[in-house]
Amino acid sequence: MNSTFRQSMTWLHTWIGLILGWVCYAIFVTGTASYYRPEITRWMRPELPASPGPIEAAHTAVRALEERAADASRWFVDVPDERSSELRLFWQPGGGGRFRNEVIDPVSGAPVQARESHGGEFFYRFHFQLLMPHPWGRYTAGVAAMVMFVALITGVIAHRRFFADMFLFRPGRALARSWLDFHNTAGVLSLPFFLMITFSGLVIFNALYLPWAERALGGGRPAARAAGASGTTPAAPVDWIAPAPLGPMLDEASRRWVDGPFVRRISATGRGTAKAEVELTRGEDRGVSIRDRDRLVFDGVTGALRTSGRLGDGDGPGRATHGVLYGLHLGRFATPMVRALLAALGVIGTGLIASGLILWTVKRRTRLVGAARGARAGVWLVERLNIAAIAGMPVAIAALFWANRLIPIAHEGRAEREVLVFLIAWGVALLHACVRPVAAGWREQLLGGAALFVALPVLDAIVARPHLVAAGRSGDWVYLGFEFTAVGVGVFLAAASGKFARWTAPPSGDAMPEAAALAHRRALP
Amino acid sequence: MTALASALAYSSVLLLALGMRGHHRTVFGRECDARRRRLWVSAGYMILALALVPAVAGHGWAGGLVAWLGAVTVGGFSLTLLLAIAPRWVAAPAVVLLGAVFCFPT
Numbered sequence: 001m002n003s004t005f006r007q008s009m010t011w012l013h014t015w016i017g018l019i020l021g022w023v024c025y026a027i028f029v030t031g032t033a034s035y036y037r038p039e040i041t042r043w044m045r046p047e048l049p050a051s052p053g054p055i056e057a058a059h060t061a062v063r064a065l066e067e068r069a070a071d072a073s074r075w076f077v078d079v080p081d082e083r084s085s086e087l088r089l090f091w092q093p094g095g096g097g098r099f100r101n102e103v104i105d106p107v108s109g110a111p112v113q114a115r116e117s118h119g120g121e122f123f124y125r126f127h128f129q130l131l132m133p134h135p136w137g138r139y140t141a142g143v144a145a146m147v148m149f150v151a152l153i154t155g156v157i158a159h160r161r162f163f164a165d166m167f168l169f170r171p172g173r174a175l176a177r178s179w180l181d182f183h184n185t186a187g188v189l190s191l192p193f194f195l196m197i198t199f200s201g202l203v204i205f206n207a208l209y210l211p212w213a214e215r216a217l218g219g220g221r222p223a224a225r226a227a228g229a230s231g232t233t234p235a236a237p238v239d240w241i242a243p244a245p246l247g248p249m250l251d252e253a254s255r256r257w258v259d260g261p262f263v264r265r266i267s268a269t270g271r272g273t274a275k276a277e278v279e280l281t282r283g284e285d286r287g288v289s290i291r292d293r294d295r296l297v298f299d300g301v302t303g304a305l306r307t308s309g310r311l312g313d314g315d316g317p318g319r320a321t322h323g324v325l326y327g328l329h330l331g332r333f334a335t336p337m338v339r340a341l342l343a344a345l346g347v348i349g350t351g352l353i354a355s356g357l358i359l360w361t362v363k364r365r366t367r368l369v370g371a372a373r374g375a376r377a378g379v380w381l382v383e384r385l386n387i388a389a390i391a392g393m394p395v396a397i398a399a400l401f402w403a404n405r406l407i408p409i410a411h412e413g414r415a416e417r418e419v420l421v422f423l424i425a426w427g428v429a430l431l432h433a434c435v436r437p438v439a440a441g442w443r444e445q446l447l448g449g450a451a452l453f454v455a456l457p458v459l460d461a462i463v464a465r466p467h468l469v470a471a472g473r474s475g476d477w478v479y480l481g482f483e484f485t486a487v488g489v490g491v492f493l494a495a496a497s498g499k500f501a502r503w504t505a506p507p508s509g510d511a512m513p514e515a516a517a518l519a520h521r522r523a524l525p
Numbered sequence: 526m527t528a529l530a531s532a533l534a535y536s537s538v539l540l541l542a543l544g545m546r547g548h549h550r551t552v553f554g555r556e557c558d559a560r561r562r563r564l565w566v567s568a569g570y571m572i573l574a575l576a577l578v579p580a581v582a583g584h585g586w587a588g589g590l591v592a593w594l595g596a597v598t599v600g601g602f603s604l605t606l607l608l609a610i611a612p613r614w615v616a617a618p619a620v621v622l623l624g625a626v627f628c629f630p631t
Binding site for chain 2: 166167168169170171185186189190192193286287288289324328331333334335337338341342344345348
């Protein structure tokens with residue numbers, strides 16, 4: 001079947017890319033959005049009060065916990081940083097039991113009455129869980145990452161003119177040639193990013209994908225981790241030993257951490273016992289690794305400082321490497337400009353996958369004249385799935401944002417309702433793609449997505465006017481930036497809608513004239 | 526620092542492209558002999574390495590390498606699109622980015 005190594009690699013690249021291409025596309029879209037997780041949450045939950053700064057927020061959190069959970073055995077607080085404004089408390093009531101959590105106002109400490117919504121968390125979770133029950137989403141994402149990795153390597157081998165065709169894109173040429181140019185350029189230029197992002201994505205869940213090493217090694221660490229994670233639910237202590245107040249510990253942190261981020265997470269464990277401990281973990285600074293963060297550990301009874309150092313102190317090379325790769329993948333170390341670069345790389349990656357999927361159909365379409373039924377059915381199916389995935393997903397995401405603004409704020413279970421709207425919109429896109437001719441399918445879905453995105457600020461001005469006005473008055477560039485980005489995405493989709501109809505399908509639907517098909521085929525490499 | 530790194534990264538991929546026969550012809554409308562092309566390419570590699578300096582100065586080694594690779598990739602991709610759509614404007618991003626560096630030196 002295949003005579004040379006390169007041909008067999010091309011074959012593998014073609015088919016492995018097709019099988020999970022749609023999943024990879026969805027993962028790339030949501031992953032790119034996840035770079036702006038807090039910013040998306042800011043827009044989707046506009047009622048969340050602005051944070052007065054992490055120091056004040058942390059003190060408010062501690063006061064609130066002392067009021068409503070003084071007898072809890074464990075406290076955790078997510079302190080907002082400069083990008084987020086959500087102050088969330090978790091506590092485990094004394095005597096064990098389920099964790100409770102509450103989002104509070106970082107100034108007054110009162111519970112926040114904000115609309116229920118997953119916000120940016122939706123994209124983040126979708127990116128590696130794909131809305132599937134645990135752990136199947138993570139397994140699927142892992143398989144997709146593995147496939148992507150294989151596709152990258154075979155793609156490099158299949159590419160005949162890796163250096164000679166650098167920076168080359170010829171949109172005026174035959175369809176397959178133009179798409180191949182685009183696919184090659186996107187792939188070659190961002191190869192380092194793709195290798196990094198797929199490999200680090202695989203490594204993040206290495207314990208889930210390859211659990212045997214840890215099991216075989218046994219030892220203390222997994223057991224200790226299990227105890228820390230699920231908790232040796234402590235029985236209500238007979239004699240409650242009063243824990244030290246957290247306020248002075250926060251003061252100690254603000255004396256030490258003057259420049260850069262403040263406390264990001266507070267955790268108080270073993271409260272009421274002699275083993276009580278308080279840990280303050282600092283927000284991500286410049287270090288790439290997620291373990292490269294300062295922390296302070298206090299004795300929970302006396303309030304004395306026990307250790308101060310980095311989170312990753314004492315990590316072996318394995319953990320240290322894992323921390324760096326994890327940090328690289330999350331990109332939390334990035335300054336706003338570097339984050340913009342990373343997001344641009346995400347967009348290019350999305351384009352790479354989309355162009356690969358389209359290329360598969362464009363190459364085969366021209367050979368359909370007189371082809372077997374099976375080949376026709378295959379191309380028909382892939383073309384439909386391409387439309388529903390590539391053009392349909394933006395429609396579904398826009399629908400999610402519309403649902404966020406249109407579902408009544410007090411609606412029971414509205415966060416899940418938003419997700420349902422997302423899924424319904426995507427399903428409608430798939431149905432629409434199946435019943436419409438290819439060119440019309442592309443054009444209408446891209447235009448639909450464009451209209452929904454461009455009209456988002458208009459919708460916001462109508463149904464959420466006070467938030468928009470307040471954002472404009474206070475110069476809230478996160479909120480306004482979301483609106484500008486939505487319009488930008490809409491304009492891009494509108495521009496694409498005109499081209500895609502021409503670029504993805506031959507002029508007259510399925511019945512391409514024999515002569516045109518021949519001319520077309522000759523133009524192929 | 527990221528802006529300066531981006532400006533240098535874009536300039537470097539532009540020089541590298543101008544050292545390639547096809548792209549050189551697209552931009553200047555005439556051929557360029559092999560010796561001259563090598564000059565363009567060497568200049569390109571030099572600026573490419575130079576772009577690493579502000580990136581690492583601004584973000585440390587680990588973050589700097591990420592910023593540098595990102596700037597080179599996004600620069601190369603923008604250049605590809607410009608070469609295809611508006612080859613007369615290939616120098617514009619470099620000018621704009623360098624201008625931004627001088628106007629807002631942070």
